[in-house]
Amino acid sequence: xxxxxxxxxxxxxxxxxxxxxxxxxDAGPAWLEGDKKLLKGIAAIFIKNVPVQIERLKxxxxxxxxxQVEILSHSLKGSASMVGAQSLRDAAHAxxxxxxxxxxxxxxxxSSAIDLELKNVLASLRRIx
Numbered sequence: 001x002x003x004x005x006x007x008x009x010x011x012x013x014x015x016x017x018x019x020x021x022x023x024x025x026d027a028g029p030a031w032l033e034g035d036k037k038l039l040k041g042i043a044a045i046f047i048k049n050v051p052v053q054i055e056r057l058k059x060x061x062x063x064x065x066x067x068q069v070e071i072l073s074h075s076l077k078g079s080a081s082m083v084g085a086q087s088l089r090d091a092a093h094a095x096x097x098x099x100x101x102x103x104x105x106x107x108x109x110x111s112s113a114i115d116l117e118l119k120n121v122l123a124s125l126r127r128i129x
Contacts, residue, residue: 029082029083029084030084036128039128040128042082042083043083043125043126043128046079046082046083046121046125047122047125047126049079050076050079050118050122051118051122053072053075053076053079054076054114054115054118056068056072057069057072057073057076057114058111060072061104061107061108061111064104066099066102066104066107067099069095069096069099069104069107070096070099070100073092073093073095073096073099073107074092074096076088076092076095076114077089077092077093077096080092080117080121083121083125085117085121087113087117087120088114088117088118088120088121091110091113091114091117092110092114094110094113095107095110095111095114098110
């Protein structure tokens with residue numbers, strides 16, 4: 001893995017404190033303006049759909065389907081933005097950019113960051129009451 005890629009992954013991992021996604025008692029991203037009901041709905045959709053989306057993304061990576069990797073990582077970027085998961089959004093954006101450049105090896109390099117960030121986001125969203 002290139003030094004540049006390792007540096008980018010490190011930057012993504014260090015941004016955890018910039019996430020806006022809900023933490024114990026938070027109201028979520030600012031754009032929700034404290035609407036807990038809307039936050040719960042968005043969280044439920046994210047929890048249901050994004051893990052399936054990640055599986056499709058992994059299949060596209062395994063199948064060397066650069067166009068699908070681009071499309072799915074773009075979609076993941078949007079989903080992460082909706083819940084304020086900035087680190088997940090950044091990792092998805094980095095994967096999308098690599099796919100747009102046709103560099104699947106580089107795109108694959110962001111899989112572990114996406115998996116880690118997704119795990120954190122899902123755990124946080126599941127605590128919403």
